[in-house]
Structures are given as structure tokens and as C-alpha cells.
Amino acid sequence: LSVVGSSMVASASDELDKSVGADFIIEPDNGVIKPQVEQAVKRAKHLEHVSDYKLLENATITTPDGKKVKDDLDAASASYAKDLRSPVIEGTLVDAFGKNAIGVPEGFAKDHKVALGDVLSVDFKEGGTAKLTVRVITSEDTAFNKGAIYLGVDTAKDYIKPDQMPQNLMMFAAAKEGQDREAYKSLKAELTTYPDVTVRDQADYKKLLEDQIGQMLNLVYGLLGLAIIVAILGVVNTLALSVVERTREIGLMRAIGLSRRQMRRMIRLESVVIALFGALLGLGLGMAWGVTAQKLLALEGLKTLEIPWPTIGAVFVGAAVVGLLAALVPAFRAGRMNVLNA
Known part of the structure; x- marks a missing residue:
């Protein structure tokens, strides 16, 4: 949706530059x-x-x-x-x-x-x-x-x-x-x-388009936030189950010299790998969907494709952070495990 939103803004701005010769647009609010x-x-x-x-x-x-x-x-x-x-x-x-x-x-x-x-x-x-x-x-x-x-x-x-x-x-x-x-x-x-009447120059009108599309994207990002909470719980459960299933393995590695700090680091890195793999899969599918949607919008005159690289980079980095946060409890439990009992 970020690809679609960015492409809509870029296309509308290009079309505005190409088609609109007026310096000012006067519109009533209603x-x-x-x-x-x-x-x-x-x-x-x-x-x-x-x-x-x-x-x-x-x-x-x-x-x-x-x-x-x-x-x-x-x-x-x-x-x-x-x-x-x-x-x-x-x-x-x-x-x-x-x-x-x-x-x-x-x-x-x-x-x-x-x-x-x-x-x-x-x-x-x-x-x-x-x-x-x-x-x-x-x-x-x-x-x-x-x-x-x-x-x-x-x-x-x-x-x-x-x-x-x-x-x-x-x-x-x-x-x-x-x-x-x-x-x-x-x-x-x-x-x-x-x-109740607004005067806009072309720069104002472009800003209006960006704000309207931004409002739509903010709603989607709000829903995405809820999905991320569910995803964090999923990663926490996966790691917690992994720690329980590998109790003997953890005990053995601790017995031959793996420190608690190294154990916690290992669990955290596993979590980051899970999160980044999901992010790569999601970003790949999302970009493919976004490019396809932009091709459809091109039939309506919105012909510019723009990839929001800063947003994509932020999502990827955010996924790594989410992975680290999700690993805190499972890593703590793995580090505190009794070596002899394990």
C-alpha cells in the first residue's frame, strides 16, 4: 500500500505539473x-x-x-x-x-x-x-x-x-x-x-493530495500495528516452544561451556532471523502487489511508479527490532535454566 500511495502522489503531482496551467484553484469546502x-x-x-x-x-x-x-x-x-x-x-x-x-x-x-x-x-x-x-x-x-x-x-x-x-x-x-x-x-x-472557501496554489494542491492519501495510509498503518502485536505474540510463542523442546540441547551446551550471555544472544539472533525472514517475504509480496496495482492505476492516468525506499528500509529495521523484543522473555528463560536438570 505504501508503493500504491507513493505512486499515486507522484503520478498526481506529475499530472498536475503537466495538465494544470492555473496558478490558483479556488474551492468551497462544501x-x-x-x-x-x-x-x-x-x-x-x-x-x-x-x-x-x-x-x-x-x-x-x-x-x-x-x-x-x-x-x-x-x-x-x-x-x-x-x-x-x-x-x-x-x-x-x-x-x-x-x-x-x-x-x-x-x-x-x-x-x-x-x-x-x-x-x-x-x-x-x-x-x-x-x-x-x-x-x-x-x-x-x-x-x-x-x-x-x-x-x-x-x-x-x-x-x-x-x-x-x-x-x-x-x-x-x-x-x-x-x-x-x-x-x-x-x-x-x-x-x-x-x-468556507479555500485558495490553493499548485504546491498547496499537491500537499492536499499527499495528505488525503496519507490519511488512508495512516489507517492502514494502524491496522498493521495490530497485526504486528499478533506477530510478536506468534514469535514469542514459537521461541518459547523452541526453548522447551531443546531443553536437553541447551543443558548440554551450557555444560560444555556456553555462558548464559551467549545463550541469550543465540535465542535473540534466532528471533531476529525469524522476523527478518518474515519481513523479506512480506516486502517481496507487498512490492509485487504494489507494482501490479500501479499498473492498473496507470489505466486511469496515474502512470508514475515510485518505490518508497525509506519506508521499506524502516520496515526492515523495525522487523529486526520486533524480533529482539519478542526474544526477551524466551532468552531470559533459556539463560536461567538449571544446567543439571536440563
């Missing part, structure tokens, strides 16, 4: 961005542009072959094409946000035989029907907005009444050249009175 928050964002200084991003749910799309498909639409400002560098198969992404235009993913295009220049009829759940021309077919080889259907906010406003228009789900902003720090401070200042 729900949508209120109009007053939207105005506050647009008042911030040192910004080159601000992009709206709305979700139009359950729109009905009539394809050229007459089929009706229900799907969600991503309505955004034209500048969103700079904020998210989505790979395309045909056309140009910015064209999807033009007047009466729409962009569809390659999977949708293949399933419904949609080509560049085709006209789709879109019935919005909020009311209004639009005839939109396909201006771009986007690639699904991405982890962000995979399979999204795009259109411009201005196009949506032509067919949806203002009181029916959904609020922004999130917003994006880009700073003017060389003014990133000033723009970040200005955005923070404007949104001080709205604690």
Missing part, C-alpha cells in the same frame, strides 16, 4: 461558490484572468444517429483552456468554449459516431434546448476531467435563465507574469471573510 465569493475572487489584484467552472447535470444530448444520452456537462470560461491543458485528438480545446460550440471525449465520439463539425442537440435540465457544433474531440489519456464534455459558460447563459444557472463548482485564476506571490496574497485577503 457545496458551491456563492455569488459574493465569485465577486471577491474577481476583485483580487495582480490576476491575468479568472475562470468560472460550473457543472450542468443531467443534460440530454441527442446524437447525429438520433440516440438520446444523459450526461453532465462542464461549462467553463474560455480561459479554462489555459487552466487545464487537456490533450486533444482533433480540434483545439479553446474552440469548445466558443459560441454554440461543444467538446466531447474520444470515448463518447466513438460510441456515438460523432465527428468534428457534427451538430448535437442539447436539452438542459434547467430548461432550454441548444444546437451545438462539435469543435474538439478530447483525449481520455489524462487523470483530470477524464471523459468531460465541455461548453462555454456564455453559451450556457444563452439557453439557461439567470435564476436557473448553477453556481460555480470551483474557480481558477492565473497571476500576471512575475506576480504570483502578490496575487496569492490578494486572493487570500479578499476571501478572509469566507472561511
Whole structure:
């Protein structure tokens, strides 16, 4: 799971660097961005542009072959094409946000035989029907907005009444050249009175991804801690039984000159060998499983494999420590054994 977690973080960071052009991402903690928050964002200084991003749910799309498909639409400002560098198969992404235009993913295009220049009829759940021309077919080889259907906010406003228009789900902003720090401070200042809205730059967003995956791993590590307690008891029982079964052997070795200290050391080393053998077996199987899981995640766009060597090293060293701790009682009993009785 550490392999999977590290690979997810590394892949998401790489994808963020490659795909996200926006300097700042503005998100509400819950729900949508209120109009007053939207105005506050647009008042911030040192910004080159601000992009709206709305979700139009359950729109009905009539394809050229007459089929009706229900799907969600991503309505955004034209500048969103700079904020998210989505790979395309045909056309140009910015064209999807033009007047009466729409962009569809390659999977949708293949399933419904949609080509560049085709006209789709879109019935919005909020009311209004639009005839939109396909201006771009986007690639699904991405982890962000995979399979999204795009259109411009201005196009949506032509067919949806203002009181029916959904609020922004999130917003994006880009700073003017060389003014990133000033723009970040200005955005923070404007949104001080709205604690339920968070402004993040790309570094913050990467940290958020790491924290989310870290929380999942911490839960797993907690369960692992319980498993380690059971493992320690297992090693203690194994060694204790070994000491009892080898009573005569221990007595004989003590009789020919093995000291109590050397006897305790021998038991401890046996315990460490047991623990390290288990650790090697577990790490080998775990890394194989982690690499396999990462290959599956690669199908969703998370293509970077990262092996957490520090964690693996810590686990191996920790296993040796666990082995030493598990040997304390059996080693003490073997050292205290009466030589003649044994």
C-alpha cells in the first residue's frame, strides 16, 4: 500500500505539473461558490484572468444517429483552456468554449459516431434546448476531467435563465507574469471573510493530495500495528516452544561451556532471523502487489511508479527490532535454566 500511495502522489503531482496551467484553484469546502465569493475572487489584484467552472447535470444530448444520452456537462470560461491543458485528438480545446460550440471525449465520439463539425442537440435540465457544433474531440489519456464534455459558460447563459444557472463548482485564476506571490496574497485577503472557501496554489494542491492519501495510509498503518502485536505474540510463542523442546540441547551446551550471555544472544539472533525472514517475504509480496496495482492505476492516468525506499528500509529495521523484543522473555528463560536438570 505504501508503493500504491507513493505512486499515486507522484503520478498526481506529475499530472498536475503537466495538465494544470492555473496558478490558483479556488474551492468551497462544501457545496458551491456563492455569488459574493465569485465577486471577491474577481476583485483580487495582480490576476491575468479568472475562470468560472460550473457543472450542468443531467443534460440530454441527442446524437447525429438520433440516440438520446444523459450526461453532465462542464461549462467553463474560455480561459479554462489555459487552466487545464487537456490533450486533444482533433480540434483545439479553446474552440469548445466558443459560441454554440461543444467538446466531447474520444470515448463518447466513438460510441456515438460523432465527428468534428457534427451538430448535437442539447436539452438542459434547467430548461432550454441548444444546437451545438462539435469543435474538439478530447483525449481520455489524462487523470483530470477524464471523459468531460465541455461548453462555454456564455453559451450556457444563452439557453439557461439567470435564476436557473448553477453556481460555480470551483474557480481558477492565473497571476500576471512575475506576480504570483502578490496575487496569492490578494486572493487570500479578499476571501478572509469566507472561511468556507479555500485558495490553493499548485504546491498547496499537491500537499492536499499527499495528505488525503496519507490519511488512508495512516489507517492502514494502524491496522498493521495490530497485526504486528499478533506477530510478536506468534514469535514469542514459537521461541518459547523452541526453548522447551531443546531443553536437553541447551543443558548440554551450557555444560560444555556456553555462558548464559551467549545463550541469550543465540535465542535473540534466532528471533531476529525469524522476523527478518518474515519481513523479506512480506516486502517481496507487498512490492509485487504494489507494482501490479500501479499498473492498473496507470489505466486511469496515474502512470508514475515510485518505490518508497525509506519506508521499506524502516520496515526492515523495525522487523529486526520486533524480533529482539519478542526474544526477551524466551532468552531470559533459556539463560536461567538449571544446567543439571536440563
